Amino acid sequence: MSVFCGYDGEKPPDLNLYLEPFLMELKPLEENGIDIDGKHLMIKSIASICDAPARSFVKQIVGHCGKHACERCTVVGETISNRTVYKSMNVRLRTDESFRVRRDRLHHNNVPTPLLRLGINIVKCFPLDYMHLICLGTFKRFLRIILNGNVAEEDRIHKLSPDMIKRFDDLIELLGEYLSSEFNRKGKSSKKLNRWKATEFRTFFLYTGLIILKEVLSEDEYNNFLYFFVSMRLLLSPSPTKRQIKFANLCLRKYVYEFSILYGDHHLVYNFHNLIHLTDDCDFYEASLNDISAFPFESYIGEMKRDIKGTIKPLAQYYRRYSERLHIEKSHPYQPTETRIVDSLRENSKADSFIMLPNDSIFKIFAMKTGSEVIVVQKLNITYDDDGSRKEFFLRPMPATDLNIFVCDGLCNSRTFLPTSVLLTAKKCIAFPFENSENEDSKWLVIPLLHTM
Numbered sequence: 531m532s533v534f535c536g537y538d539g540e541k542p543p544d545l546n547l548y549l550e551p552f553l554m555e556l557k558p559l560e561e562n563g564i565d566i567d568g569k570h571l572m573i574k575s576i577a578s579i580c581d582a583p584a585r586s587f588v589k590q591i592v593g594h595c596g597k598h599a600c601e602r603c604t605v606v607g608e609t610i611s612n613r614t615v616y617k618s619m620n621v622r623l624r625t626d627e628s629f630r631v632r633r634d635r636l637h638h639n640n641v642p643t644p645l646l647r648l649g650i651n652i653v654k655c656f657p658l659d660y661m662h663l664i665c666l667g668t669f670k671r672f673l674r675i676i677l678n679g680n681v682a683e684e685d686r687i688h689k690l691s692p693d694m695i696k697r698f699d700d701l702i703e704l705l706g707e708y709l710s711s712e713f714n715r716k717g718k719s720s721k722k723l724n725r726w727k728a729t730e731f732r733t734f735f736l737y738t739g740l741i742i743l744k745e746v747l748s749e750d751e752y753n754n755f756l757y758f759f760v761s762m763r764l765l766l767s768p769s770p771t772k773r774q775i776k777f778a779n780l781c782l783r784k785y786v787y788e789f790s791i792l793y794g795d796h797h798l799v800y801n802f803h804n805l806i807h808l809t810d811d812c813d814f815y816e817a818s819l820n821d822i823s824a825f826p827f828e829s830y831i832g833e834m835k836r837d838i839k840g841t842i843k844p845l846a847q848y849y850r851r852y853s854e855r856l857h858i859e860k861s862h863p864y865q866p867t868e869t870r871i872v873d874s875l876r877e878n879s880k881a882d883s884f885i886m887l888p889n890d891s892i893f894k895i896f897a898m899k900t901g902s903e904v905i906v907v908q909k910l911n912i913t914y915d916d917d918g919s920r921k922e923f924f925l926r927p928m929p930a931t932d933l934n935i936f937v938c939d940g941l942c943n944s945r946t947f948l949p950t951s952v953l954l955t956a957k958k959c960i961a962f963p964f965e966n967s968e969n970e971d972s973k974w975l976v977i978p979l980l981h982t983m
């Protein structure tokens with residue numbers, strides 16, 4: 531691990547000097563491999579998690595407003611409403627070779643990056659990081675358009691009416707009560723949109739937004755959101771399959787194309803354009819988007835900042851606190867802790883007691899005693915249509931039930947027993963009331979938790 535101490539938020543003045551210790555450590559590892567637990571491992575690729583300005587700095591390429599800025603394809607931007615937009619979606623892709631020989635001269639700065647000394651695929655080893663690209667990028671932009679109208683003149687027609695904004699805020703507050711203890715932030719009102727954290731945007735587009743946006747958007751706008759929603763549910767699942775990744779790519783392309791028709795092509799800026807390349811990262815790393823994002827680093831930076839109390843010798847302060855922790859814990863302080871589903875379940879809680887078994891049956895835990903071999907549960911009845919099929923919350927781009935999202939009528943009156951061992955394979959769920967959401971007799975929308983938030 532290394533920490534850089536800069537001046538007034540300035541970038542390091544010399545990239546070679548900045549990256550030298552990193553390269554000196556990585557180059558021998560790349561050439562000779564490393565022995566871990568008796569196994570000899572070779573390094574084939576790395577994932578450099580950076581935001582767009584940091585990527586352009588370390589790769590020595592034009593900034594994200596440049597006309598040749600896309601890191602994945604050779605699209606050439608054009609200026610619309612004083613911003614650079616990228617309209618083409620099917621342009622020749624960049625490759626490691628085309629980067630190294632500087633085929634697109636206008637993509638590069640004058641001095642090549644020292645990272646070229648490594649054998650990594652320089653195009654693919656920089657994931658696009660959905661925390662910056664989506665949570666603080668495209669999705670924040672979308673909510674700004676519909677909520678605060680503090681955007682370009684041509685976007686003001688998309689601002690929601692005061693009644694709809696009030697409904698939006700009421701639902702954020704109401705549904706926040708049903709979010710489980712994994713969610714540290716339950717959501718702020720639309721007035722505080724500029725202070726929403728990346729996790730709040732994520733919670734909104736993966737969970738609460740599915741209900742809230744259905745009430746406040748037009749049908750076309752909501753259907754457009756569903757293409758984005760489905761892609762994110764697939765790409766953020768623990769291990770998306772090749773087929774799911776391919777489908778998510780089709781959905782994202784449709785989302786971007788239709789977004790430009792609904793809200794205007796001046797929104798096809800760097801972040802929006804990059805949505806069509808997002809799935810390449812899941813493909814390359816064979817991983818969930820969540821495994822190649824800045825979220826864990828962002829929360830670690832929060833911990834680091836707490837160790838620094840003033841501006842005098844910040845590196846020395848940090849190093850002292852870090853050494854103290856190592857001494858006390860006798861281990862690295864940044865060990866991910868394994869969480870088990872049972873640890874956060876609570877009896878009869880409206881946020882922490884819903885589980886889904888592998889056969890899709892859904893239960894609310896009514897009683898659960900430590901050491902007991904059984905738990906007492908109430909079944910949640912899935913709603914069926916007249917033709918006997920499960921009721922779908924949405925059908926396109928894929929049926930909601932294919933994502934294990936179910937509409938339910940309510941709790942079964944009788945309680946029953948389940949062996950405690952079911953918790954080993956159960957998924958924890960969120961159950962939101964909707965249609966009459968203020969009323970306990972309303973219908974329920976059950977959404978499985980994707981990961982620890």
Ligand SMILES: [Zn+2]
Nearest residue numbers: 600602603605
């Ligand atoms: Zn591109």
